[in-house]
Amino acid sequence: MASQLKVDTITGVTTAGSVAVTGEGNSTTTNLQQGLCKHWVSFDPLNSNNLDDSYNNASVTDGGTGIFTFTNTNNMGNAVHAPLIGSEIQSSYQDSADAILSSGRTTTGMKSYHVENNSATDNGILTMHTWGDLA
């Protein structure tokens, strides 16, 4: 018979921030906390820097053309978290790229950079997903 758990908070017993979950293959386990995305945004620089939707994002600061700093509500535990970034390109697909600035990955957030045709450009919808340890 299928069982259902109704609960508001899950905390590890041995280690509060570590809960093992059996994987899809029914043999090995993965980690609940490590598998959760800790921060995500859907952000629109061309629409008055509107934050369409987000999780764990307190604010966005415009750092100039193509540069934005995203500040977490709850900080990350270290500065080596893994943000993945992408965007809707506006002017040209040639030589376009999205990146996290090398100095822009901190415990409080991250700084994004978008370039098209070798020039910083405000992109269309910018999306970012971050995995790592919460503080």
Added chain:
Amino acid sequence: MTSQLNVDTIKGNETAGSITIQGEGSKTTNLQQGLIKFWLNFDGQSTISTRDSLNISGVVDDGEGQYTPSYTNSMGNANYSMGVNTDYDGVEYSINCKIIATGSHKIQTVDADMSSYHDHDIVMVNGMGDLA
């Protein structure tokens, strides 16, 4: 002593779709907001075929380099956050998502000078956001 909970379904008690998870440090995070809502790896060349996926009901071939994956369970709004990528087959291409709706999204793979669309062997996409 290590404890083990055997359960098939987890639901919030006060709010069905919201469960707090103790994070790695002192802060908490949210289970539902942290879970990826769909992911997909498909063959975008010739006959479209899904290699593996979560919450994807099918992928429509809209022509060379253009695809529309649909969701089994729709998203709650069209403001969710997506990531896309393809394999590199020797030529520079850009891939983007266009027309994001609650039940589907459109992927386009365009070559570097924007002259044409191009099919790819490996197309990957994922999404974070609110389920309906």
